[in-house]
Amino acid sequence: MTGPQCVVETGPFAGRTLASVATELGRExxxxxxxxxxxxxxxxxxxxxxxxxxxFGETRGKTECWYVLEAEPGAAVALGLKAGVDAAAVKAxxxxxxxxxxxxxxxxxxxxxLFVDAGTVHAIGPGVVLLETQQTSDVTYRLYDYGRPRExxxxxxxxxxxxxxxxxxxxxxxxxGFTRLIEQK
Numbered sequence: 001m002t003g004p005q006c007v008v009e010t011g012p013f014a015g016r017t018l019a020s021v022a023t024e025l026g027r028e029x030x031x032x033x034x035x036x037x038x039x040x041x042x043x044x045x046x047x048x049x050x051x052x053x054x055x056f057g058e059t060r061g062k063t064e065c066w067y068v069l070e071a072e073p074g075a076a077v078a079l080g081l082k083a084g085v086d087a088a089a090v091k092a093x094x095x096x097x098x099x100x101x102x103x104x105x106x107x108x109x110x111x112x113x114l115f116v117d118a119g120t121v122h123a124i125g126p127g128v129v130l131l132e133t134q135q136t137s138d139v140t141y142r143l144y145d146y147g148r149p150r151e152x153x154x155x156x157x158x159x160x161x162x163x164x165x166x167x168x169x170x171x172x173x174x175x176x177g178f179t180r181l182i183e184q185k
Contacts, residue, residue: 030060032137035069036130042123044078044099044144048160049118053139056156061118064134065170065182068112072127078103079167080120087158090121090143094154099144106169113170113181119162 004019013021036042047062054060066077078100081090085102093099103121108114108128116122121143124130141157142150173180 030136032134034132034134036066036124036128036132038124038126038128040126041146042125043142043146043148043150044103044121044123046121046141046143046157046161047118047137047139048141048156052118052160053137056139058137058139060135060137060139062135062137062139063118063184064116064132065184066114066116066124067131067133067181068108068110068114068128069131070129071108071110071112074107075127076105076107076125077114077128078121078123078125079106079114079116080104080122080165081161081163086163087161090161091154091158094144094152097147113172114168115170115182115184116167117165117184119160120165120167121161122167 004017004022006018008014008016008018008021047064048056048058049061049063052061081102082104089102090099093102100123103123105125106114141153141160143152143154143157145152170182173183
């Protein structure tokens, strides 16, 4: 887990706590780390990129990645839409309850690293425990929620969906004495 007492390992802030870096920069640290333990399917969501979020009056968008800590046989996550699916098809599928059929479902195993860039329609199924690292942002547009009575954000969500993204499994890279799971700028 990350927190204000964590120490930066490399780069210009090496050896300093996240709290001291945030104080110096005058803003919150741009990454948030969570553990997710879904007992049931989580809602289908999409997040805007930084430019889209700022156009809506938000500070930043949200790109995230997931590291699979546990996975039951058959566990899967949805990363993106099937080829040819557009906003009109998403809107119709939300209305008729067939949204899951439009998404690319990816089977997961312990040790998988998954990249979920902004604009990717995504969902997490049950039977998996994920370590999620994301941009510090609460901007989430819920597109579909399996009939649960929570608010949907379909209008904004449809505006930020990207039909093709770089989302997917990321192969680890062996580096000089360590394994790099993901690298994004």
